[in-house]
Amino acid sequence: MSRVAGALWRSLPAWQVYGANTGVGKTVLSTILCKVSSRFHPERKVWFLKPVSTGPLEDADDGRHLNRYARDVNSKCLYQFNQPVSPHLAARRPSDTDILDSISQQLGTWAKEGPGFAVVETAGGVLSPGPNGSLQADLYRPLRFPVVLVADPRLGGISSTIAAYESLSIRGYDISAVTVFTDAYYKNHEYLEDFFGEKGIRVFGIPFPPARDEHSVSKDEKSMQAFYEDVINHPNIGNLLAALSTKHERRIGELGTMAARANDVIWYPFTQHQLVSPSNISVIDSAYGDCFQTFTNKPADGDTTNNEVLQFSFDGSASWWTQGLGHGNPDLSLSAAYAAGRYGHVMLPGGIHEPALSLAEDLIDLLENPRLKRVFYSDNGSTGMEIALKMGLRVSCDRYGWDASQEEVGILGLSGSYHGDTIGTMDCSEPSTYNKRVEWYRGRGYWFKFPTVKMCKGQWVVEVPEELQEHLFDNKTFSSLGSVFNLEHRKESDAAYLYRDYIKSTLQELVQRDSRKFGALIIEPLILGAGGMIFADPLFQHTLVQVVRENPQLFSSRDDLPPPSPATSWSGLPVIFDEVFTGLYRLGRRTSASFLDVHPDISVHAKLLTGGLLPLSTTLASEDIFNTFLSPQKTDALLHGHSYTAHAVGCQVALTSLKKMLHMEKSGYWNSFVDDWTSANALLKKATATTTSDPVESENPVVWSSWSHGLVRDLSYAESVEGVFALGSVLSISFRDESGGGYTSAAASGLQSKLAQGSPGFNVHSRVLGNVLYLMASMTSKPDELRRIEQMVRSALLL
Structure with a gap:
């Protein structure tokens, strides 16, 4: 993510010259473009930029060549490596981000x-490869300059040119033009x-430059000078420059009209x-990495003629919760292209293909749930839940x-939950x-109100809804988020027994007094997303599942009910x-x-399943649930x-996505985030040791977020903030709202507006759920990039 700006300016058409191979004449083409622009458009300045150059100066400094033959051109090389960089100099290499920022x-x-x-x-x-090993097409991709591709005119050049084109296309580049030096023999x-x-x-075919004169520098320079003087008058050169100018103007024009056209x-x-x-x-x-490149009409520094057209926008909703491995991830793109080329789409019933089978097997192994043995594919989370509902009610x-x-026959769930927009899943949520x-909505079920978790004034609080306090307890505080998740310690607490009694007595009333029937327990584990990023007390959710499983007699008066289940069979209600x-x-x-x-x-997975690239959903179920559907009919x-x-493209992408995230887990990719929260929790525990009965911090499970613990703590003290939490990639900020507007509340819109305003060249796209503003990182987000976002949040809230 560049820290500066996008890569499109009204006053400065800019193209990136890529070569289909080495030695195909990129610098010659660059010199021609610069020279002809300088000659026929003297009113504008001409610039040549070489981000990275390698080799001896006399051979590698393309700017010298360009200045020799196009004297009115301003040239600059940002990073010059005269020889291979030795290991002890490796730390001095510019990072990929540094290179992008410099450009x-x-x-x-x-x-x-x-x-x-x-x-x-x-x-x-x-x-x-670039200086850090990144392939050039990946290194420069965040800026996504339009490309002039210099084809290879030599034997085998057709193949290398098409391969280069496909490599660029699959990464989302626009190829504005292809140039090739014409050869009467190969005729590529x-x-x-x-x-x-x-x-x-x-x-655009261009005459071949003269062969290099190895014996006379002066003769070589004269022949090249004559070549350039002749070639700039070639009709294809004028046509090329005109085509590039037209594409530049058309691109800006299209961006400027898209919003109005979309509105229609x-x-x-x-x-x-x-x-x-x-x-x-x-x-x-x-879009690339964590950011969109978005059109902006804001003039840079008040200059209406030279303003930037694009800016970087942090994708704070992770493209509505799907983004796992960053936008434009080349590995996912290549996986999609491979499967599209190998299969296109093939139907699943009665057949099988490798991506669908491998993904099902890998997913069962990854989830490490001994109950789950079967995978049913669908196309999105809502339909995945619709399938789960059909399974649960049937059994x-x-x-x-x-x-x-x-x-x-209804369902049991949690107040504020939401499972999708298909009719069946809508009925699994209370009116909202x-x-x-x-x-067609009916709302078929009962939804428990429950305690929630948030940080308030520097302390983690399990907050009990007012209407439940007579059944449960007053709010409880914890020294760290890890101690909230220490269920081994909390399962024997008074809170656990109160939860159990409350849940069991409620179910007895519903079934025995009100004669209601329930066919499934449906839970969003920990965070109820669409309901407002509600963080449920994990102990309550754990206890709810256990009460349902341990008391099948609560749901039917039959005498022949099976006893509470072994580890892999459902009991009470399917969960x-x-x-x-x-x-x-x-x-x-x-x-x-x-x-x-x-x-x-039964467990439903979507969104991050394909790393954010394609819609795909899986509903996993136990073998005994699967067996209920077996019949001759x-x-x-x-x-x-x-x-x-189970479309092959999605399954192949999901395989790649899961393997990459598993590798990130095992390689310690998120260790810096874990260390931040582990050390902060230990300090907080020490500071509150005399006021809490929490276990020793080292006994608590590892719980962390990619958003810094310091930000969460500081936000919890903000006057306008009611509560805040962070877990994994999710940050949720609840604002005080005296109006009680719920989903229609505007309490979070102030922060949303300030983040959208941003700073020159950069802003934050975010969404709100009533009085809640949330931000979401991807699993590939880097600490320094997120800290930049955090600073914007701090500044907006005057922290």
Whole structure:
């Protein structure tokens, strides 16, 4: 993530020159572009930038070549390595971020000097490594300059040129033009004109430069000078420059009109369109890592002629909770391309393909839940939960002898939960802004109110809803977040017994007094996302599952009920965990279920499953739930499916995503975050040792967040903040709201507005849920990048 700005300026059209190989004439093409622009557009300055150059100065300084033959051009090399860098100098290498920042800063400075034209030349081929080993196409990708690709005119050059084009395309670059030195023998240009013409990319043939005169420097310079003087008058050169200028103007024009056009034709989800105008629609040109590049009409430093057109916007909603491995991740893109090329899409029923089978096996192993043995594929979290609901209700009705067509069978859940927008899953939530205006909604169930966790005034608090305090206890404080999660210690506490009595007595009243029937227990482990980022007390959720499993007689008066189950069979009610949002490392662990020390009978995973690239969902179930659907009659089967069930592209991407996150876990990728929270918890425990009965901090489970403990602590003291928590990649800030507006509250909009305003070249995209503003990192976020966001939050709240 560049710390400076985007890579598009109104006054400075800039192109990146990539070569299909080494020695194909990138510098010659750069010199031609600069020279012809200087000759025919004297009103604008011409700039040449070489970010990284390697080798002896006399051979590698392309700026010297350019200045020799295009004297009116301003050139600069940012980083010159005269020879291979030895290990003891490795620490002096510029980081990839430093290189990107230097490029953006330099071009931004030039853009302020008036109308211009810039060429940014790479070194070597498209996939040549940069100073830190990153492939060039990946190193420069955050800036996403439009590309002029210099084709290889030599034997084998067609192959290397197309390979270079595909490598750039798969990473999201726009190829503005292809140039090739024409050769009467190989005639690569003729084939490439046809190949790229079908893709709408023009190929510009350029006469070959003269062969290098190894015996006379002066003769060599004279022949090259004559070549340049002739070639700039070649019609293709003028056409090339005109085409590039047109593309630049068209790109800016398109960005400038997209918001208004979208406002005319797009129907946005979860949006009251009467409140929408083009001015509050974000136009996203591209995305990479944790950031969007978004269109901005703000002039830089008040200069309306040389302003930046793009800015970096931190994706604070992790693209609505899906982002795991960063936008534009090349490994995921390559996996998708591989599966698309190998399979396209093939139907699943009655067949199998390697990505679907491997993903099912890997997912069962990764989740380490002895109950889960079967994987049912669908296309998103809502449908995954719809399938889980069908499974749960069927097995309960089968065991208890209920006929759901004659009597209502509901679910048990938690107040504020939300499981999706399909009709069945909507009915699994109590009436709310999301569903009460949906005409088919009925709301079939009972939803427990429950204690929540937040940090207030520097202390972790388990806060009990006022209406439950007569059944439970007053709010309890804990010295660290780890001690809240120490269920081994807390399971024998007074709170656990009070929870158990409250849950059991409530269920007895519902079933015995009110004659209600329930077919499943559905829980979002730890964090209820759409309900407002509500952090549930893990002890309450653990206890709820245990009471349901240990007391099957609560749900039916039959005398032949099976006793409480062994480890892998369901008992009482099938327990469904909605881990669509919280699963697969979102909270810092493979599963959010592991925090609760219980294994669900059915578990649903989506969002991070494919690292944020593609829609895919899995509903995992136990073998005994699967067996309930076995019958000679097809009507007894689970008749649910989608045309794109287990689509190979999504499964292949998910395999790559899971393997990468598992590697990150095992390699200690998140250790710096863990260390921050571990040390902070230990200090906090020491400071409060005389006021709490918590266990020794080293006995607590490891609980951490990529958002710093210091930020969470400081936010908890802010006057406007009611409570705050962070876990894994999630940060949630609840603001005081005397109006009690709930989902319609505007209490968090002030911070949202300040973050959106940002600073020159950078802002933060965020979403609010009523009085709650949340920010979400990806699993690849780096500490220094997140600390920058944190500083913006601090400044906005005057911390």
